[in-house]
Amino acid sequence: MNENDTIIALATASGAGAIAVIRLSGNDAITIASKCFKSVSGKVLENQSTHTIHLGHIVDGDRVVDEVLVSVFKNPNSYTGEHVIEISCHGSTYIQQEIIQLFLRQGCRMANAGEFTLRAFLNGKLDLSQAEAVADLIASDNEASHQIAMQQMRGGFSSEIAKLRAELLNFASLIELELDFAEEDVEFADRTQFKELVVRITFVLKRLIDSFAVGNVIKNGIPVAIVGEPNVGKSTLLNALLNEERAIVSDIAGTTRDTIEDEISIGGIGFRFIDTAGIRETSDVVESIGIKKTFEKIEQSQVTVYLFDSEKGISNLNTIQIEIEKIKNKYPQKPLLIIANKVDKLTDNQLAELEQHIEGVILLSAKTGFGVEQLTDLLLELINTGALRNNETIVTNTRHYDALLKAFEEIQKVKYGLETGLSGDLMAIDIRQALYHFGEITGEITNDDLLGNIFANFCIGK
Template sequence: MIDQSTICAISTAPGNGAIAIVRLSGEHALDICEKVFTPVKSKKISEQKANTVHFGTIQDEGEIIDEVLVSLFKAPHSYTGENSVEIACHGAPFIQHRILQTLIKNGARTANPGEFTQRAFLNGKMDLSQAEAVADLIASNSAAAHKVALQQMRGGFSSEIAGLRERLLNFISLIELELDFSEEDVEFADRTQLTKLVNEIKSLIEKLVNSFELGNVIKNGVPVAIVGNTNVGKSTLLNALLNEDRAIVSDIEGTTRDVIEDTINLGGITFRFIDTAGIRTTKDRIESMGIERTYSKMKQAQIVMLLVDADRDMDRINESLVSVNKTIDRNSQHLVVCINKIDLIENPQEIAKNLIGMQAEDKLLFISAKQKQNIDALTAELLKSVNMNKVNEQDVIVTNIRHFEALKNALGSIDRVNDGLQTQIPTDFLAQDIRECLHFLGEITGDISTDEVLGNIFKNFCIGK
């Protein structure tokens, strides 16, 4: 059910600013606006043309609150699909809240988080995946995240799902027709064509499912754990990558006792660098807790950057490499070994010859974190490990965990359809599996949704959007 009340909210970020926007949407939006807005021209707001802007004052019982610009949108040609007004006022928080209070006083109510976008969905202005992309667009903090969110908001992902559903619906209608004529033993749906279609759909769904690994990286950033023995330069490297003194640097071993995290945007991708406590045997209880967290963060990272000191003996260097090898998952994590402090020795290449446990896919770099030598090469290697180049301009990338889970379920259903076609199971069982696949695909775009699902999605939006 669509709530018919008129809602209002401040849509701009909290705090002082030059301009702020107060939004009003609902059946009585124009009537409420007329009660509080006095235009310079005498013509009423309700008599003005849609998609026009008007100058005037907002008043509360004759008291002028502010001079404003009012943008007018009439149903169904607005963001929400309802009559809507956007009031651009001066950005003082006092003014914003006075205007909001005045609108509420005259019949509006405060909007819930994401309620404007929820109404846009319920009024058919966008589907559910597009609505979720609105939140992703607002939260995007890198060029890649912005690009993917914008593509999804404009319907790139939706059209892919719609195409899959439409092709399945055509066949399910023919199979349902067969069930109506089951006593006559007729076959309307060509099983050869259906098998071909199922294989094509399975391939497309698998492609979308597999894209989630990259999509999750684009949306949430790449976790990079900087690990190694004590005093090898991990904090110095973090500071060099961030180009600021984020972590304390000291000659005293065991200075870093907790996990320090910070993010940086490299080549349009967000990386989350995690400076960890140095790996060593210690009796210090606090440092031991930090080392435990090091191993935990190492397991969670997509890239593990092992830093070794070029000026130390090979036994200790190899000991740290063996420790990392025992912890990481070679199938899902990248290992980059950085030989640090190369400015202190003449031939760092000798160290590379004696490393034990390096694998063919591991990367080896020679750097000086203190002198910022070869940091550019390290940055390039990090970007290469994400491999954005394998994504084509028109590729659809799944970034939402809810979409990923629905696609996994749809893939399971389409696998059962495929198995059923091979084993020639009865038509009614085949139809049930196709219906399940349609259901899971429909969950993504909101063709099939529940109040609980909608509540979980829109509660994470900011108020005013």
Template sequence: MTADHTIVALSTPTGIGAIGVIRLSGKDAIHIANAVFAGKDLTKQESHTLHFGLIKDGDVVIDEVVVSLFVAPKSYTKENVVEISCHGSNFIIQQIISLLIRKGAHAAKPGEFTLRAFLNGSLDLSQAEAVADLIASDSQAAHQVAMNQLRGGFSNELNELREQLIHFASMIELELDFAEEDVEFANRDQLQALITRIKVVISKLIRSFELGNVIKQGINTVIAGRPNAGKSTLLNALLNEERAIVSSIAGTTRDTIEELLNINGINFRMIDTAGIREAQDAIEVIGVEKTMEKISQSALLVYLFDAAELSVSEILSDIARLQKPGVPFVAVANKMDLVAQDAFSLALPEGVQFISISAKEKSHIEDLKDLLYEVAVGDQLTENHTMVTNIRHVEALQRTQEALAQVEQGVVNPVTSDFLAMDIKQALHYLGEITGQVTTDDLLENIFSKFCIGK
């Protein structure tokens, strides 16, 4: 995979705006920009400087611009980079890009700037993927996780493990050179201890994906319950706006309603569903089926019930029907403004969190938000906590675990050094796939094709 030509693309969002930023990267970036720039001679200017002037196509002035210079290797891509800040007219932007292409630049592919940053050693592969996550982050937590990965938190942890494995692999390779002497340079007990430590770290990283993925995508939180339990009223109270239709008529909600709720920097995808009961018509049948489908896909289930109407046996029956293994469950007693506090008591199954509220009066809504955050996130999210958010990384970690299990088996039931070395190399290969020490063109194409053009 070569990157000899100079590329160009718009790096700001398309559409009319105050400013558009056009980026060039490549060995000829400064010369190409200089050929259309009326102002200072850009080829003679220092790196990290700004220059005001005109972009001209022959004698025709296209725009007044500010040009930013980043001379290799002091740039994002470690190549010569020029950024042209022009007025944000689509016509002006297209005129400038077309002119730069006529002068020798090539239109950039999605993610090509970041691909060059990776190929030139500015970022490793997991950091490059974090760039896309950072751009897509729409909550404080998603931003924090992406920034930690971009700064190399994930890479540093993996590289430390990889270096220790490389040390043992080299010692075992040395044994192969002295096969006739039957000597061991790699201490098997120390290798066993290292494998145990690595497996603990990898298991922790794999487990972190469950939280990391929901932080990245948002936590699917389904509000379920019987008709007239107050689900739509609760959704409105949580959002602090009249988003869902509220009626005393049972079965008003026929389809699911989804809205984002941000709690302490975490996005919860709140899903209001049709009431669960024996459907009265064909449309309600579809609504109830959709409710059960959403429940099966939920990462957090909020079961809302009318504390003034349902008996304890009915509540427990609903919970038994709705509770799924591994899915956090919050039982919420609603309409507590109609119930004497000392008249309501409920012994809930293990793993079910409980809170009482009045959605209509907006009583204890903030307490419910705190409980949702505690159940979904707890204290797992800290500034320096390494978290996996990418399914590719999880799969590579799982394959690493399998390879390490083979190494461990070869230590416990001794095999020859060449077999042991082969299994360690396999583990190193999978770890290397995450950070990019091991790559293929197909892998890079798959990753960077998902980036936006201009990044």
């Protein structure tokens, strides 16, 4: 990759629209743009100040391609740290391609996926974790994932890691200095302060590692499996949650023969509801495959919703309790919500009997919508959103999580070395490894393969 050439790409979504934005970045971006831009006021683009917008026309010789607005950002005060030009043109796909092709002929090169953000990283405008947060922000589809990505892009996670790394690096330097004066038997690093630092680092690392359990499901959507016998209203409940006729509903048992998934946002958090085939004994080969998939989806889900027909269940409470116990015993760590559906058909005495015999049962009518709000409230309570409310750092990136685990392992070795009086040269090895894993997160330690893997997942133009 040539980091000195000028790159160009469509920065807005492809396809026709009201306007489109075409971005150029590189040392010659302003010079190249000046060749094809004629300001209505006669200004020369190269002579204009940074962070200014100019009305004019993109021209190819004597031919006017489009009337545009050109934004000028001069290095180092731009997104990439280079000269950047952004052309706001009309959103015709023809116009977009004409402008891009014109600048390619003037010496630009089509940008690779994520290359603008890669240049921002290489030029010190963002660290690696902030750069990754840009992709997360673009991909965010609910309030919670957006909030986490914004916090990380603003450097919340980076600053926390950088502070720990700086303190550890300071002690590492003192330990290394001791090695240079090994014959004098001197101690430059205060072991008491070092122990306090290790305890503090351990606490922070553990909190960040533990946050991944919440962060990962928030980022990817929390899978909720809706299970139960055939014809108890699972598809009707899914439709009620989604406010649309997403799943086929009929009185025929076994109508749902495959899993149906859809996602909604509840309280700013994405939940992916999975309507599964009804669980029962069947000789139907296709339905059997669907039931097998049901158990696979329970395995993959974070929460299981067990639904039963309250009208039939009131006369068969023992069977319902046995089914509930089976699920609890098979998935003891998985939250289980028990829902009695079709309660609009029961008397008050029957409702009281249900609540008496089945602990924690949620009374609901998917058909009328009664109890649906209570269900969504309970789903939110199952997710630890305290960290979001308190604006704490939440880890959502698998690469960061892996580096944190490795750093934690090395810090535990350092802690053990301090407790057992391990020699400074051996302890220095563990400290260096911990520093290495901290550096992996922010990009102070990196390689071309890692950068290639990260930025390949970006969209073109960002």
